[in-house]
Amino acid sequence: MSSKSHPEIKVGILGATGTVGQRFIQLLANHPYFKIHALGASSRSAGQQYSKITKWKLNTTIPEFVQKMVVQECKPDAEGFADCGVVFSGLDADVAGDIEEAFRSANLIVYSNAKSYRRDPLCPLIVPLVNPSHLDIIPHQRSSLSLSKGYIVTNANCSTTGLVVPLAALEKAFGPLETVMVTTLQAISGAGYPGVSSLDILDNVVPHIGGEEEKIEWETNKILGGLKSSNKEFDLHATEQTKPINVSATCTRVPVIDGHTGVVSVKFTQNPPPSIEQIDKAFREFTCEAQDLGVPSAPAQAIVVHDAPDRPQPRLDRDLHNGACVSVGRIRDCPVFDVKFVCLIDNVRLGAATSSIMNAEIAVEKGYIQ
Amino acid sequence: MSSKSHPEIKVGILGATGTVGQRFIQLLANHPYFKIHALGASSRSAGQQYSKITKWKLNTTIPEFVQKMVVQECKPDAEGFADCGVVFSGLDADVAGDIEEAFRSANLIVYSNAKSYRRDPLCPLIVPLVNPSHLDIIPHQRSSLSLSKGYIVTNANCSTTGLVVPLAALEKAFGPLETVMVTTLQAISGAGYPGVSSLDILDNVVPHIGGEEEKIEWETNKILGGLKSSNKEFDLHATEQTKPINVSATCTRVPVIDGHTGVVSVKFTQNPPPSIEQIDKAFREFTCEAQDLGVPSAPAQAIVVHDAPDRPQPRLDRDLHNGACVSVGRIRDCPVFDVKFVCLIDNVRLGAATSSIMNAEIAVEKGYIQ
Amino acid sequence: MSSKSHPEIKVGILGATGTVGQRFIQLLANHPYFKIHALGASSRSAGQQYSKITKWKLNTTIPEFVQKMVVQECKPDAEGFADCGVVFSGLDADVAGDIEEAFRSANLIVYSNAKSYRRDPLCPLIVPLVNPSHLDIIPHQRSSLSLSKGYIVTNANCSTTGLVVPLAALEKAFGPLETVMVTTLQAISGAGYPGVSSLDILDNVVPHIGGEEEKIEWETNKILGGLKSSNKEFDLHATEQTKPINVSATCTRVPVIDGHTGVVSVKFTQNPPPSIEQIDKAFREFTCEAQDLGVPSAPAQAIVVHDAPDRPQPRLDRDLHNGACVSVGRIRDCPVFDVKFVCLIDNVRLGAATSSIMNAEIAVEKGYIQ
Amino acid sequence: MSSKSHPEIKVGILGATGTVGQRFIQLLANHPYFKIHALGASSRSAGQQYSKITKWKLNTTIPEFVQKMVVQECKPDAEGFADCGVVFSGLDADVAGDIEEAFRSANLIVYSNAKSYRRDPLCPLIVPLVNPSHLDIIPHQRSSLSLSKGYIVTNANCSTTGLVVPLAALEKAFGPLETVMVTTLQAISGAGYPGVSSLDILDNVVPHIGGEEEKIEWETNKILGGLKSSNKEFDLHATEQTKPINVSATCTRVPVIDGHTGVVSVKFTQNPPPSIEQIDKAFREFTCEAQDLGVPSAPAQAIVVHDAPDRPQPRLDRDLHNGACVSVGRIRDCPVFDVKFVCLIDNVRLGAATSSIMNAEIAVEKGYIQ
Structure with missing residues (x-):
């Protein structure tokens, strides 16, 4: 601090x-x-x-x-x-x-x-x-x-934020990512008040949130990009040499009050990819400038890794570190890409x-x- | 009939x-x-x-x-x-x-x-x-x-069933699939009674259902496979010449009573892949042997395609055709694979x-x- | 019919x-x-x-x-x-x-x-x-x-309707009622669409529905009243000789899609009051003119009495008789008045x-x- | 403190x-x-x-x-x-x-x-x-x-506790109560874990909690009673001269995680009864020995009176004073008894x-x- x-x-x-x-x-x-x-x-x-x-x-x-x-x-x-x-x-x-x-x-x-x-x-x-x-x-x-x-x-x-923090940890440890597939299960508070009608969401899932998928797919590359040396222009994704990450998102609304869950699969450009143990370690060891600077709202831990196989869960984990961290769990091999995991963000705090x-x-x- | x-x-x-x-x-x-x-x-x-x-x-x-x-x-x-x-x-x-x-x-x-x-x-x-x-x-x-x-x-x-019906329609129209990525949002009734504790699921998502992902990843290939000509052995996936579909699944539990939602991305082996219009048409035109035989429980339509951008939804669509069909919606380009869509099955009827x-x-x- | x-x-x-x-x-x-x-x-x-x-x-x-x-x-x-x-x-x-x-x-x-x-x-x-x-x-x-x-x-x-049907059965069998105390637990569909914001009702109870209590307290007496012999004026409650029923209502909104539950206590004017067995029988045997006339929407049974101690429940019982009946259960002595019971009405069907x-x-x- | x-x-x-x-x-x-x-x-x-x-x-x-x-x-x-x-x-x-x-x-x-x-x-x-x-x-x-x-x-x-605190405030200010009618809308956490099956409570109300009504009806009188001068025996209700309060309770379970709501009607023995303004004031001014002694868990306010017509609500008000107070709202005339109000308790904190x-x-x- x-x-x-x-x-x-x-x-x-x-x-x-x-x-x-x-x-x-x-x-x-x-x-x-x-x-x-x-x-x-x-x-x-x-x-x-x-x-x-x-x-x-x-x-x-x-x-x-x-x-x-x-x-x-x-x-x-x-x-x-x-x-x-x-x-x-x-x-x-x-x-x-x-x-x-x-x-x-x-x-x-x-x-x-x-x-x-x-x-x-x-x-x-x-x-x-x-x-x-x-x-x-x-x-x-x-x-x-x-x-x-x-x-x-x-x-x-908000859902971009929950995704991009673990992606940044992976890029910091293992270099550029190639592909990201994400499905979100988003809380009703993300739509403001009165927002989502109770008749639309009780005992239900709405598999569409207008404009949200495009935001995730586009914002990710601006955030994970850099500034050109002139400090006058952004690079989309990482460095002047890196190709944009190929991001595909589907966003759904679920009957949860606060906390957006993301189901993520990632492919690295590095080949062979890091092991699950290395990835787990990279998440746990991720620190960021906000913490180095010791600003008042920085969480003690930027990413909380959960060991229990059924975590993170919005109701139980959204309050960790006063809602200022991202939770990650279920880090495991993906039969299609390199790694799958689940992430969770408090959409009204760190997400907003x-x-x-x-x-x-x-x-x-x-x-x-x- | x-x-x-x-x-x-x-x-x-x-x-x-x-x-x-x-x-x-x-x-x-x-x-x-x-x-x-x-x-x-x-x-x-x-x-x-x-x-x-x-x-x-x-x-x-x-x-x-x-x-x-x-x-x-x-x-x-x-x-x-x-x-x-x-x-x-x-x-x-x-x-x-x-x-x-x-x-x-x-x-x-x-x-x-x-x-x-x-x-x-x-x-x-x-x-x-x-x-x-x-x-x-x-x-x-x-x-x-x-x-x-x-x-x-x-x-x-149940969740395999909801996935494999649209996949079968795609294979019937466009030949073998190469890759399928699916995230499910599953209803509580899938866990039986008393099953899921209300304390675990109200205002919550549980991002894990024991054994479910393995079932989807394995069963899909047996179902979409054929019988060898001897009628004594199964082929995993389609024909003796076809490679298994590479399936990656993440299964979550959501506060929905009946109806499993699947968020699906698919890559065809056919290159170039079919257009979104062709895919939409293939879903709508899909018919199956159960319908040809006119058995009593066969739905009038095997796949119901929804035009509204926020459908299918479990509460509104699970009862279509007495729960014996699969609903499909949001058919659109996938930035990573060839097509994304959302599917829905009544897990206790067609799913069981x-x-x-x-x-x-x-x-x-x-x-x-x- | x-x-x-x-x-x-x-x-x-x-x-x-x-x-x-x-x-x-x-x-x-x-x-x-x-x-x-x-x-x-x-x-x-x-x-x-x-x-x-x-x-x-x-x-x-x-x-x-x-x-x-x-x-x-x-x-x-x-x-x-x-x-x-x-x-x-x-x-x-x-x-x-x-x-x-x-x-x-x-x-x-x-x-x-x-x-x-x-x-x-x-x-x-x-x-x-x-x-x-x-x-x-x-x-x-x-x-x-x-x-x-x-x-x-x-x-x-809608909530008046669910209350007044069992009250009518009691008056028909045992003469005028003196006092009715009712608490309702009302479904969100009663507020129309978009109606109740999901942020207001998920994991929550709202103990107030504007104007609803006054409606129950007033409408009950007009409905249970008669027409004067001229057919030109209503009697508030029953007959020209009867005093209005003293009704006290509290209305709450709960996270239920369809089906208003009423918790009711009743005091008869008849003294001694009927026994619980007699009351139970009166509910079961209640028939009405709509049934005698055989109109198409009349339910086979006007009041369904439930024996199970935890019924009626909105999700399980609102569809009985196509939503055209009232369910009653938990008929038992009231330490304060004569009888307590729970009633349930499908607020969008019989209730509307x-x-x-x-x-x-x-x-x-x-x-x-x- | x-x-x-x-x-x-x-x-x-x-x-x-x-x-x-x-x-x-x-x-x-x-x-x-x-x-x-x-x-x-x-x-x-x-x-x-x-x-x-x-x-x-x-x-x-x-x-x-x-x-x-x-x-x-x-x-x-x-x-x-x-x-x-x-x-x-x-x-x-x-x-x-x-x-x-x-x-x-x-x-x-x-x-x-x-x-x-x-x-x-x-x-x-x-x-x-x-x-x-x-x-x-x-x-x-x-x-x-x-x-x-x-x-x-x-x-x-837990539900007795939520009821008896406001009743104690009324007795302290206005003398013995004669009659109390209460309907509770209780949270799922009151049933422990795994407790209530999600299939029983999503989109539902269960109008019965085994043994709960008897507890409220009986415990209220022991709690509001005194000790005889010998310090060897309890008086049921207040003093050796007072009759027990006539309590009638109906208990229901609703899809709320924490927080039991009570809908209460009260009749005083004092005639004429206090005015609504006096009752409101009595709730606000109620203090208790736990506060006088300054024990660490005592709330700053024992009873929080809400002015908004739709409060207290479990999700918004259960955390007040760290769950150690009782919320009261909707204090108003009862057409049947003297006063109606709504109370709320955090059933797992002050309630347990x-x-x-x-x-x-x-x-x-x-x-x-x-």
Whole structure:
């Protein structure tokens, strides 16, 4: 853990009444240096007390000082946002693009959970346990837009995040991957509130989540890629020499509240591939920059490997390390590719709010937030 | 449908009080020519009325004439079994082997849902919509064991059955498959009663079902294989010239009552592979011998193709064609193999009792049951 | 069952794309004399094929002839409605009042599942297994509004219906009741689609359903009441001499798809009260006018009494008699009142669409629909 | 909170591998003065490491020092128990009676969650937020059995506990109650593991829990009663002058993991009864001896009153105050009795392990454990 102490940094939260916004509030309420300062929501909520207009759906109570905070419109000149060192966005995809752009144009710093800028060649798409080095494109983003301070950083789709952490561990230990096949079993909280109708999911599986498979198949290569030496362009996957990983995803919704499960098969480019024991060891020994920097939200262990043959399970394992790690289990030979395993991520913490926060914590260490 | 009328054939049911046994009773109660004649269960149930000792878990009532039937021990000389033209077995794996062998040795005909004899080189492993031609090994089974009449036929594991029907349609249209990757999301009823504890599955996924993956990976090749010309030996997969399909399976349990979902990716040997349109058409046009013979339990359609992007779903689609068909949807390109799709089977009907019954109906048409 | 055969009667369905509307279609598709002729939905659906705009959520397929029917606006002069002998309304409460009134004003007959006219002193509120005699106010309703043919009949709230059938059996056998205490455990389908968010109900109970308790407490007395001899006014509860039943209800939502459970305690006015055996017998022997008339949707048994100590259960018992009966179990002494029992109703069949249809069938027999 | 610091007290746990035993371990792992010293389980588990034989079902990991503890048989002379200042019992009812008696006979102190001694006229039945004064019968229990130290204290059934805390608040403020009607909606964890089969509870309600209603109806009066002045006998309900409360309970099982909901109607003896506002205030202001003594497991608030009309809800509210309080909501007029409300208890914490522990903490303060 970091021994450094930081001066307080005021933060804003966009989409504060929504599912991800509530998690931001829950996770930031006792943060060592980020202080919740401004809450943004839709114009019909603006001007009202947070507790009056929010259908709070977490099993902790609304932090007392937040209950009475007055919600603002999601505009950069609404009260409070101009003072914020960073603004976290939990906005829905349909409005995130324009609002986040407005905040950036106003020279504010946005760490977003929305998908709008993930494919933008100027915006880093960061899974904090994997590729915080991509933050180094920020100066280029600023200068391209003639901004002295404002920029946007995005984190990945929740199920991409759960997949890419173990993939990063494998690439770190054994070099580039060739092929990844993944089936996800995703929790209802991933769809927000009210989100999935109970009539659609009780005693049921919905084998389709709009746009999700494309996100996994595309985002994986941006995240596992590098920055070219100029710090002005991303490499899709790893290095300038590596071919993209061939990713095939099928996404399903299951009656689980929190926690996305992934069933994964992987083929390495290395031939012969590593043994199951080597792979198991690589997962267990994986450490990342967030841990080295000792940022407050970094988990003690990035990947928790489960020995029991029927783990990880969402209900039992999603809370490990406060939802900030990825669980892996059932590591075994694949008759078709090299290795099969099961992974699990808390989709609302590391899969959403925790990633944004940890990304910002790392940016503080690197001087991109002050 | 068959225009033939058959004389009544008395049938016995082993494991009559269990989950599969209850389905046998429900499905056979109004059968045109199979008549429930003897019910077998554990020795502590023997001698008692069926309705008194059975925790009936179906949403139809116990057929009236069955309620008062006296349950027998599962012994071939227990009252009634000797008169049966066929005995259906819904026994648990731990006792099925010995009991079924005893019935066969007593020259009785057993159609079994248990796994005990699936890998036996003398026993056909039949999915009725796929490979009833394997019944032709019956004379060899009988003569090998010096039996004039008795033999055992097995049907496949429930999730294998749901997978192998669409695979058979693809092979019929496009020749041998090379590779199949499948993830299953299986219903709790597949584990019997009491089976899965509610504490293990509410708000949860269990990513492991003991022995299930091996069954899928092995059974697929026996079912899709042929009989050598001697009618005395099975070919693993298709023809004497074909290599086994490389199958990789991961099996998970989800909070669904009935209906196993499969997420499938397939690579053909044919190069270039068929187009998505051709594949869609092959599924829709697939017909099978059970339909040609017009046996009573054959579905009007063997494979139902769903156009909606979020189907099939277990709760909405498991009852189609009285649970005797396989649903297929989301047929689309796979970035890694040739095609991806989702399939669904009613695990307790076509995946269990309906298969045994339909196999026996086909055997009646072929003269293997009289 | 009725030996009478009826000429075909064309019927319309308002709110045809909704949860109750889908049930109307499913239940009427094979009706002996009601023929689906016109479908009404919101103006943005009007003009389109039914199957194109409907999120069909039942586990049977849309009847083939309905799939291609063109949906109309819910206006009496929209194509087809003028020809209908009866129009069934599955409209949402917020629009039902005005639309149903417009249809009645156009001299059409409306059998409504909505709450809008339940408390109207001119409108019968009919549970078909209980009080079809209230139809006799129809002539008064017509004359009050100077209509030659048009009128509105409503059926009760789904949980009221499940309660009032056993209460009617008790009053029929033992005279007026004094007090009823009821707690309901209601299914999600009662809230329509999308209705209850899965995040609100998975692993949860919601101990409140807006307006539901008031409906039970009020409707019970109108239904169990009579018509004054003039056939122009309702008596609240039973006879001109009887005091209203004192009803206290608490309504909760539970993670059940279909089937409302009621936990009931009752105090009789008769002192000493009947014995448990007498009460049990009264439930079993209860018959009603719908059965005497032999209308097509009448259940063979109005009340099914369960002997098993843990029944009725929604998943196992909601389908009894095609969802047209009420199940009762756990009949036993109450330490506080006279008797406690548990009741169960299929909220989307007898609790909604089946009641409207059966009411209309009875009205046909009585000459109120021609 | 207590300012006193206590010397360490070694504790044993009987039934340590079961559902309640796991909660004892989770809750005691970081206790300020109780130190887990001995674990007892069935003879086939004895001699093995705890983590090897336990199907741990909590979403926290097994405390590290417990993982390697060797499990003992549940015998007072098994290693470690003799040193324990108190032994907590989470044993199943079928074995608890004999084992707890053996421990007491060996002069050990047992705080039991089992039902065996709840009705014993020598044993206190204590809900720690309600009647710790009943501990004062301990000297009489000891002397009756000629024991210098050993005794048994029981805590109440989980659903009784959730009911009796708000009832105690009402009696404290408004005097004796006359009548209580309660319907419970109980979580699956109340039945232990494997407990409720998933096939019995998914998409279902089971309206019966064996023996549960009798426990609520009987235990309530012992708990709300007093000790006669001799400290040698219990008064059923309140004082020597008060009649027992007339309690009627119906217990149902619902698909909820943790948290029992109670729907309650109450009649006071006081006439006129208190107003809803007075009742609301009485709940909010209720405090208890456990809080006055400042024992470590006492909640900051004994009763949390919810203002939202749809609360308390098990999933959202069971974790309040670490599961050690009772939630109350929907306080309103009852048309039949005086007031209706909904209550919620975490059945595995305050409803089980937390009660035993808090009882023991109070006993430490009172000198009954040293």
